[in-house]
Amino acid sequence: MTDTGVTFINVIELPAEAVDEFIVHWRERVARMRSAPGFRDVRLHRALLPDSRFQLVNIAHWDSAEDCRAAGADPIVTASVAEAEKSAVAYPSLYRVVAEYS
Amino acid sequence: MTDTGVTFINVIELPAEAVDEFIVHWRERVARMRSAPGFRDVRLHRALLPDSRFQLVNIAHWDSAEDCRAAGADPIVTASVAEAEKSAVAYPSLYRVVAEYS
Numbered sequence: 001m002t003d004t005g006v007t008f009i010n011v012i013e014l015p016a017e018a019v020d021e022f023i024v025h026w027r028e029r030v031a032r033m034r035s036a037p038g039f040r041d042v043r044l045h046r047a048l049l050p051d052s053r054f055q056l057v058n059i060a061h062w063d064s065a066e067d068c069r070a071a072g073a074d075p076i077v078t079a080s081v082a083e084a085e086k087s088a089v090a091y092p093s094l095y096r097v098v099a100e101y102s
Numbered sequence: 103m104t105d106t107g108v109t110f111i112n113v114i115e116l117p118a119e120a121v122d123e124f125i126v127h128w129r130e131r132v133a134r135m136r137s138a139p140g141f142r143d144v145r146l147h148r149a150l151l152p153d154s155r156f157q158l159v160n161i162a163h164w165d166s167a168e169d170c171r172a173a174g175a176d177p178i179v180t181a182s183v184a185e186a187e188k189s190a191v192a193y194p195s196l197y198r199v200v201a202e203y204s
Contacts, residue, residue, distance in 0.1 A: 009159050011113050041204035045197035052195040057111050093154040095147035102143035
């Protein structure tokens with residue numbers, strides 16, 4: 001496989017009651033990032049149970065780490081993230097797939 | 103969309119130097135869980151950088167929450183997980199996709 005794509009995973013710790021508002025602003029950020037070079041797709045996952053530590057997990061695919069970092073450095077995106085982090089603790093990182101079964 | 107599938111996400115905190123051995127045993131567990139009813143697919147993601155808090159993120163899809171929980175309750179799987187958790191802290195939860203863009 002020669003695909004050099006990367007997976008961006010952001011694990012987000014926030015109270016279940018703060019999730020709905022977080023999603024509103026998340027959609028605004030995504031609307032901007034979707035048009036950035038190298039964007040492939042994104043899915044936002046919400047915990048089935050309200051007592052899960054990480055209520056949201058954002059998983060996106062990008063052509064490269066550089067593309068993902070460049071999109072995240074957009075001033076409008078960083079301002080929105082800073083606002084979101086007032087009510088959430090986020091752990092964003094880049095990953096590659098090391099094993100896969102279906 | 104009438105698909106009732108769920109996403110199992112396990113966020114794993116462990117030192118970068120412990121990752122390779124963790125993956126060996128992870129593969130053994132997956133070999134068993136793949137044949138369980140309702141299993142769809144699984145991908146193990148490894149952080150690009152050794153200082154990311156969560157070095158591994160396991161993402162699997164199942165037909166239902168019940169199928170996923172039943173597979174995880176297999177005594178051989180639970181024994182292997184207990185062994186793995188001697189050197190790792192894991193945060194497993196079930197999720198549903200609440201937003202998706204491509």
